[in-house]
Amino acid sequence: MQRFLSLALIAMACAAGARAGEVQVAVAANFTAPMHAIAAQFERDTGHRARLAFGSTGKFYAQIRNGAPFEVLLAADDETPARLDKEGQAAPGTRFTYAIGKLVLWSTRAGVVDAKGEVLRTGDFRHLAIANPKTAPYGAAAVAVLKKLNLFDAVQARLVQGENIAQTHQFISTGNAQLGFVALSQVARDGRIASGSGWIVPASLHEPIRQDALVLARGRGNPAAQALLDYLKSAKARAIIQSFGYEM
CATH class of the missing domain: 3.40.190.10 (Periplasmic binding protein-like II)
Structure with missing residues (x-):
């Protein structure tokens, strides 16, 4: 048996x-x-x-x-x-x-990105990382946000582009860019930013991802x-x- x-x-x-x-x-x-x-x-x-x-x-x-x-x-x-x-x-x-998806302006350092993203206006950074807007939707959303805030021309010279959102995150996490736009999923656990500082971008500032x-x-x-x-x-x-x- x-x-x-x-x-x-x-x-x-x-x-x-x-x-x-x-x-x-x-x-x-x-x-x-x-x-x-x-x-x-x-x-x-x-x-x-x-x-x-x-x-x-x-x-x-x-x-x-x-x-x-x-x-x-x-x-x-x-x-x-x-x-x-x-x-x-x-x-x-x-x-x-x-x-x-949700877009977030993020830095590995606490206190760099404020709760309203005003750091984009004060300009207290050397480089701002975004994904390539031609191939990465999160990059296109980041450009849309900057244009909606009338800040694109002011920060354009300081933009560094990642090939995709993963490389963009790497630029920020290694310190090659002080801050940048990434997907919330890359820096969050249970819907909250797990480390550093960030501003979860209001959905009204870009088309739904x-x-x-x-x-x-x-x-x-x-x-x-x-x-x-x-x-x-x-x-x-x-x-x-x-x-x-x-x-x-």
Whole structure:
């Protein structure tokens, strides 16, 4: 009887392994920390493994158009997924908003950034870091904020651009820029800034940073791809996303 049960358990494990799959995922750099946590939980709960690549949404768009083997895209905006959908580069009907991002003006040093971002007007800094506004939606949002505050011309000479939001965060964390605009998810835990000083930018100062996900054309026949998108809508994933300061 014990031998029969052992064989049955082995058979069940083999069947589960056969059903488990792998999915290649392009992830916006701002979503790095939450996606690592979600991918680990996703594998534990479903057996599917998500292979993650992180970078700027604009560059991912170019790579996908040039045949990169991604099966799912988690973008930092809603325009890029909509464009891929329209161009036939995605599985129809899979696009949805998985998070709404928040922009923060941040410094590693306490007391540098005040609660209203007035440091931008006083100019008490040498360099202000932003992500490349041409390829990174958070960079575009940062430029929109500076223009809305009529400060873009005043600070333009002091801007340093990261290739993506991850490199922008690195510029600030290493001290190469005294402050800069990053995603709240990069510096927050439970929706609050964990270290340094920061100003969470009011949403009224820029267009909403709606972050859309979709299954790409290459992932259309991969059950793990759709399983990942379904998992992003689950209570477990949503709790992780919100813990990093995103809205839903």
